[in-house]
Amino acid sequence: KSELVQALTPDGLAILNYDDPNVRVMNTKTQARVLYYGTSEKADVRASTIGGDALRGRSFVLHYQQQSARVQLRIPGEHGITIALAAAAVGVAADISLEEIAAALETLTAFKRRGEIKPGPNGSTLIDDSYNANRQSILAIAQAMHETSLDPAGKRWAVLGDILELGPYAREEHYATGKALASLVDYLVAIGEQARFYIEGALEAGMPDENAYYYSARLENQLELEAAKKAAAHLLKDQVRSEDLILLKASLGLGMDTLFTMLYDA
Incomplete structure (x- = not known):
């Protein structure tokens, strides 16, 4: 630069x-x-x-x-x-x-899928930031969530897919992201192949096992990926309450917009 x-x-x-x-x-x-x-x-x-x-x-x-x-x-x-x-x-x-x-x-608004505030399942609030992802952008929006006042019963959920194109740094970046998220959100839902390292980092930093969910899926296997998203959507529809705040974020290749659609399927 x-x-x-x-x-x-x-x-x-x-x-x-x-x-x-x-x-x-x-x-x-x-x-x-x-x-x-x-x-x-x-x-x-x-x-x-x-x-x-x-x-x-x-x-x-x-x-x-x-x-x-x-x-x-x-x-x-x-x-x-x-x-x-x-x-x-x-x-x-x-x-x-x-x-x-x-x-x-004052007229600036978020671009589509870049920090859009939307209604989530069961009356919750969802931040759709699913257009792309890297460690810095994930932690920036998670910090904003952490600083946002919720109802005393409200919980913060981070629903994350893989960060792509990291090469040999994939494990390190996902792990560091998960570790930092442990102090910013209450629940972590990870989808993908490298996303398992989010969970490893979060658990290492003290997130309770029961608050961390991992749905394994390979990017090249579309059926596997869509099944993982469907399972995550089912979890959210079952567990999320009206007081909760949800972040949806991943690299564009994960197609997390389909998960958002699944949240409203019957």
Whole structure:
């Protein structure tokens, strides 16, 4: 990514995330003007007074130079703030007023299957983030779930399929993800071949055996994969209650959208 910054001409503009130290130092690789965004007071375009709901959208005050404007997002997760600040920095560079930028940011909604909030089984709430997955994105949305207030009886469920294209790092990445999830969710449902390592990691971190479910399936065997999804859907329809919050997430190749459909089959 630094090669893109390096390729900029002196009259160009590099918009960099100040909160990421690896990105911040890219300013040394360019002759172009640098505009930083982030939550640090040292960022040019920054957010302060962060509040709101991690699941349904954070609120914050947007700052640039002597201007400020309040923003209420409608996209889930802390990463929504980062996305909004990057967009705001582009707006600032285009001489758009902070008020116009704030108004535009408030119209942002999640793309299909990328953090969509939907009705789940038995009156529960489901986060459909099934378009793609990696360890960072899984843990970001799980953290948002963890920070979301539920009814005292409410439980948090993570329903995850394989993360694909990891090569020799597949076991390590799935295991580390499961281990981190043990402190963020109450139940873990894993579907696929490498997904068994989610379970290993979660159990190692202290998740009770009875809260972890694994449905084995090979990606190349469509019948096996659909049977695993059907079994997981049956579990959810049987166990989930109205107070619960469910995350549905996997790499696109798992086709988790069919599991969502199964949740509403008779």
